[in-house]
Amino acid sequence: MKTKLSLFRLSLLLLTFVYSSTATYIAAPQSIPQLPKPLAAETFHLTEDMEVGLEIEARSPHSAWIRRGAEASALLISVDGKYNQDLLLWAGDEFFNYRVMLGRFPGGKHTISVALNTARSAAGARRAEVISLRPVLLTTSRRATIVDEDQMALAHSPFLYARANTIDRFTDIPLLMYYEILRDAGGVLTVRYTVIFTNEDGGTQTAPLMARWGRATDIEWVYQIRAHGGKIVEETYQGVEHETKVFTGHRTGGRHPLLAVASDNNNFSDLACSAVRFAPLPIRARLEKATRESVMDMYPQTYRVMTEELIREKRISDTPTDANTIADPREYLYIEAVSEQEGAALAFDVKVSGQAKPFASDMGEPRLRIDRSGYFRTAVRLPKNVSSAEVETITARCSVSSKPAGERRCKHLKVVRALMLDKNYVPRPLTLPTQPESSLTAGETKVFKLAQP
Structure with a gap:
């Protein structure tokens, strides 16, 4: 255990050094020298500076999260010729409506382009079909249902760098992000963001996860802001070993914090990065009288992908015999x-x-x-x-x-x-x-x- 922890700290230190040396470069959206041929593109116009999300209806033909070597194809999303994020089509062969956060953009004309990222796609899943792109304008105008506190929450939702040892391995990916909004008696507003990952390669074993948490996904709070009088007074995130740490990292697309998944049990760092980043469009969850797991109930695909990853990793058996094996969920x-x-x-x-x-x-x-x-x-x-x-x-x-x-x-x-x-x-x-x-x-x-x- 000590050896593993020391190796992890060394790798995190190396990531931190790389990040610190190039922080300004990676925080800003970078132009892509030669964009792949787009599968789809969409132009939109903003009358003012605005947060923008994106709905992508797409599929990855002949792929399935359960199939080793054909888990999913990857899409590269760019805005105005600059890299924004990657998206793994984890729902496989079926068309699915994926939702991502693009960030804040100035008023004017903008173009979203979605292309196949061959390098990040599984070898047996290097095709993708996109049938629609729909920009989601996240505004407080009368035409929207978003209120001011939701607007603030969306404007600060984190972008996540993939854990380096998950890239091209199709494991422990973020499926959903949600946020909760709470107010205390003193008028302090707290917004907490939580991510649901397909699983965790480290930490709690699978059978105890089912017994104590009722799922085999990994659900981790990632980032939290506290505001008073309309001003943010504190920003924290869940660091390695579940330590709550003050956020001092960089941002992208306006006020969106950049965080990296930095441990095998999906804790985070504001001083690390990787070649891939994700930004699920967060949904609001009201969990005063419900569990975090209840968010999964609204998105049944999460149970299926959870199960398929467990099968691929040989953690499901008709006769489970150890703490890391369960039956079919x-x-x-x-x-x-x-x-x-x-x-x-x-x-x-x-x-x-x-x-x-x-x-x-x-x-x-x-x-x-x-x-x-x-x-x-x-x-x-x-x-x-x-x-x-x-x-x-x-x-x-x-x-x-x-x-x-x-x-x-x-x-x-x-x-x-x-x-x-x-x-x-x-x-x-x-x-x-x-x-x-x-x-x-x-x-x-x-x-x-x-x-x-």
């Missing part, structure tokens, strides 16, 4: 709940009709129980081909955790939702009865009976 029941843990941890047992024993989220291992408070999600593996109609009960189990505490309780417990993925990875909710909050002491259980259709 469509064979799990996903449970979202809320509770306040005091020196305690929760796990869930699921009773299936015709099965003598229940199936446990923690698989009998205390380390796989959930000891954090708030809204959380877990996943329980069920036998193959079990339907939602066969799920009879969900039992919450409150156990002693390793955290010191006077009383050991799971307070204000409520099961919010339960769902399963259908054959197309679309989340399908199960019907839960109306329920009051429960408070359990360590050793107690609470049974929730599901309503049958």
